[in-house]
Amino acid sequence: MTQRYKFTIEYDGTDYAGWQRQEGDLLTVQGEIEKAIEKFSGQQVTLQAAGRTDAGVHAKAQVAHGDFEDFTKPMDPFEVAKAINAHLRPQKISIIGAAPVGDEFHARFAAKNKLYTYRILVRPAFPALEQGLVWHIKKPLDADKMHEAAQVLIGHHDFSSFRDSQCQSKNPMRTLDRLDVRVRDYDQCGGQEILIEAEGQSFLHHMVRNLAGTLALVGEGKWTKEDLKAALEAKDRTKAGPTAPAAGLCLTRIDYPKDA
DSSP: OEEEEEEEEEEOGGGSSOSSOOSTTOOOHHHHHHHHHHHHHSOOOOOEESOOOOTTOEEEEEEEEEEEEOOSSOOOHHHHHHHHHHHHTTSSEEEEEEEEEOTTOOTTTTOOEEEEEEEEEESSSOOSSOTTTSEEEOSOOOHHHHHHHHGGGOEEEEOGGGSOTTOOOSOOEEEEEEEEEEEEEOSTTSOEEEEEEEEESOOOTTHHHHHHHHHHHHHTTSOOHHHHHHHHHHTOGGGSOOOOOGGGEEEEEEEOOTTO
């Protein structure tokens, strides 16, 4: 008899070649968790994730599911998570939640909403504590102008200008429900952190990073809101801004129906 488990996973993606297991010796988040599962249970379980984060991208609440055969002794969800985590150390990956779910649950297809957060550190000095977790920009950015410009992207659009040239999605149409830019103090010496929050049901490959890179041009004063709108309407990747580094991106939250 099998039981499907839903896992909520936190990881620092700096040292990993993305979520998805790959051939060879490349470290991946999926691969390391599956190895830990086999070590504790003896079972070869394939995890299905809500989304495949790229190399260097982080997650506070990635969601994945896997099917387990009966354990040799009864285990509650907390014990399952604890056992996997014991074999993940010292990896920068942690199972922060585990729950049994029905066979109809699918981490990817049941997801109703995703929130990605992109972090930009604005100050002359490089980050000593959060290298690999933020995009460091030395010169000031105007967060208010970035937020104002971002609102032209809200809604259902062809986001071809903001997807990677190797994106495998057949349909470039996506609905962006929210794209907020806000700023807060980062340190006591004038450093600021700019947060870009993008919310919607699904995203194209590199879409959030391309949005962040383009909005940074607005913050620098090189682009206007009208330039951003023109880039969207061009439906051409070469007309938008650069791809922001993976380091600043984090999968922050995934929403599911209450019964999932």
